[in-house]
Amino acid sequence: MLKQKISLSNLLRKIGPARLLSLSFILVILTGTFFLSLPISNKQAPLSFLDNLFMATTSTCVTGLVVVPVVEQYTFFGQFVLLVLIQVGGLGLMSFIALFIVFLRNKLHHNEKIMMQDALNKLDLQNIPSFLRSLFMYTFLFESIGACILMFVFIPKYGWGQGMFNAIFLAISAFCNAGIDNMYTNSLMPYSQHVVVNLTIACLIITGGLGFAVWINIKEEIRRFYKDKYPIAFFFDKLKIHTKIVLFMTFTLIVAGMVLILILEWNNPNTLGSYGIADRFLIAFFNSVTLRTAGFATLNYGLLNRGLLAIMCVFMFIGGSSGGTAGGIKTSTIFIILTSLFKQLRGYNHVHTYKKEISMEQFRKAFAIFFIYMIIIFIAIVILLQSETLPTMTLLFEAFSAIGTVGLSVGITSLLTSIGKIVIILLMFIGRVGPITITLSIIKNARNRKVNALEYPQAELLIG
Numbered sequence: 001m002l003k004q005k006i007s008l009s010n011l012l013r014k015i016g017p018a019r020l021l022s023l024s025f026i027l028v029i030l031t032g033t034f035f036l037s038l039p040i041s042n043k044q045a046p047l048s049f050l051d052n053l054f055m056a057t058t059s060t061c062v063t064g065l066v067v068v069p070v071v072e073q074y075t076f077f078g079q080f081v082l083l084v085l086i087q088v089g090g091l092g093l094m095s096f097i098a099l100f101i102v103f104l105r106n107k108l109h110h111n112e113k114i115m116m117q118d119a120l121n122k123l124d125l126q127n128i129p130s131f132l133r134s135l136f137m138y139t140f141l142f143e144s145i146g147a148c149i150l151m152f153v154f155i156p157k158y159g160w161g162q163g164m165f166n167a168i169f170l171a172i173s174a175f176c177n178a179g180i181d182n183m184y185t186n187s188l189m190p191y192s193q194h195v196v197v198n199l200t201i202a203c204l205i206i207t208g209g210l211g212f213a214v215w216i217n218i219k220e221e222i223r224r225f226y227k228d229k230y231p232i233a234f235f236f237d238k239l240k241i242h243t244k245i246v247l248f249m250t251f252t253l254i255v256a257g258m259v260l261i262l263i264l265e266w267n268n269p270n271t272l273g274s275y276g277i278a279d280r281f282l283i284a285f286f287n288s289v290t291l292r293t294a295g296f297a298t299l300n301y302g303l304l305n306r307g308l309l310a311i312m313c314v315f316m317f318i319g320g321s322s323g324g325t326a327g328g329i330k331t332s333t334i335f336i337i338l339t340s341l342f343k344q345l346r347g348y349n350h351v352h353t354y355k356k357e358i359s360m361e362q363f364r365k366a367f368a369i370f371f372i373y374m375i376i377i378f379i380a381i382v383i384l385l386q387s388e389t390l391p392t393m394t395l396l397f398e399a400f401s402a403i404g405t406v407g408l409s410v411g412i413t414s415l416l417t418s419i420g421k422i423v424i425i426l427l428m429f430i431g432r433v434g435p436i437t438i439t440l441s442i443i444k445n446a447r448n449r450k451v452n453a454l455e456y457p458q459a460e461l462l463i464g
Helices: 008-015 017-037 049-060 076-091 093-105 110-120 128-158 160-175 195-210 212-228 232-238 241-265 277-291 306-318 331-345 360-387 392-403 418-433 435-442
Strands: 351-353 356-358
Touching: 017 049, 017 076, 017 418, 049 076, 049 418, 076 128, 076 160, 128 160, 128 195, 128 212, 160 195, 195 212, 195 241, 195 277, 212 232, 212 241, 241 277, 241 306, 241 331, 277 306, 306 392, 331 351, 331 356, 331 360, 360 392, 360 418, 392 418
Parallel strands: none
Antiparallel strands: 351 356
């Protein structure tokens, strides 16, 4: 009798990369739920299964919406469980498994490479083992630098042990764009005027949200710059188009968000109006950075102008960049959609940007992601409006925060009914794993789908 060799490669052939990716997140969430339910994890009576599932999901999906303050509910062990969930969720369980395989046999099989291509949102299959090593190396490097800086702030206040742990927890949570803290019940509002904490957390959020491919491209170009000694003015032009788009959109959205917060909240005595001018700019900058990705707050979002909350929903919907730790439809997706619409309105048949043409396949994928997200968020909001008695604007904000894996809230998360919490859990999961991945995980052999051999005459329809 022949024994079938069990390997990740064989498993991938049977299950498929997209489905395995979804299942890996479910496995981590359920494991986290179990550990959070243990008495050793809780300072007081353990939460219900649904609440622990919510906390495990928000950590694994690096969202940040919480039903209870972490500092009040969880012991050191419980907080450590949350920290592990954030780190594994931020990088992805399959990334850890693949790195372990690389260390064992120094290579990945083809199906394993396809899995990592999906998991990391990588454009090609080249040098994935090397890419994985760089991913983990730079992740822990950035997190370590951030933690060391924060230790200078927290150790004098909390002592060596707790101060070091708080710094590590916050650095990992910021880099993974989780937005969960283990110190306060009102996020980072006590540090709203602390320049070092604000800038350190903001830099970690931006770095994690840019995406792994962007760091590596910048690193390679810096190395080439010092080797070839070309003029610094050409540095940006030599970057890959994905990196250019991500950097441009990230800068634009941060500045736009900051300006909008300043304009709409400048004279609000409950928010920016009670601070000095320098602090207003610092707070506006930090909350613009955290708005699309992380979920840390140095403002009370329940006191913001409703118009600003509506605008913030758009920013949360966009999210961070592909291949990073952030959620949302991604900056490159909205860039492709807006650029394509602008070119179409001007009568162009082809869409060009940065001397490159955007293919129809990329255009279709961007629109598919956009509309799938819109359909999901519409269904979720309808259910929330039926199940909850809370104000409509607060429910909209909560839903967009969940699907964008942002984690900002106006303070209603703990007030949701069981149905409301389940909806938010599903939105957080979909927002992290991605609607395309979930769709592919449902459709068997999506990569081998048949192409229709018949060609039909083009239809002429009345539009608009």
